[in-house]
Amino acid sequence: MIRTITTLLLFQTIGEGIAFALSLPVPGPVIGMVLLFIYLVVAKGAVDKLAPVSLELLKHLSLLFIPAGVGIMVHAQRVAAEWLPIALALVASTVVSIAVTAAVVRALQK
Structure with a gap:
């Protein structure tokens, strides 16, 4: 170990x-x-x-998200002030991730 x-x-x-x-x-x-x-x-x-x-x-991967959650809480004012770029980045990265995953799965199925 x-x-x-x-x-x-x-x-x-x-x-x-x-x-x-x-x-x-x-x-x-x-x-x-x-x-x-x-x-x-x-x-x-x-x-x-x-x-x-x-x-x-x-x-135990979920334990590693605790520091990120604390960081968001500490910087809550900044997140609130910049919510639109953060939301757009989250949506765009999710769409790209789904598209790339679909393309890889489709390529591997052939």
């Missing part, structure tokens, strides 16, 4: 370091996830080692 969590945090840290060092507009955890994906594709046995603990972490 410690090894899996260390591996996940290592890739996140590497992603953060790359994003900071290169001043990239992409968040570090996203870069870390891409690097982790590449690692899982290249290292054949890595999936079997990371899967059990990763699945246990996913069972």
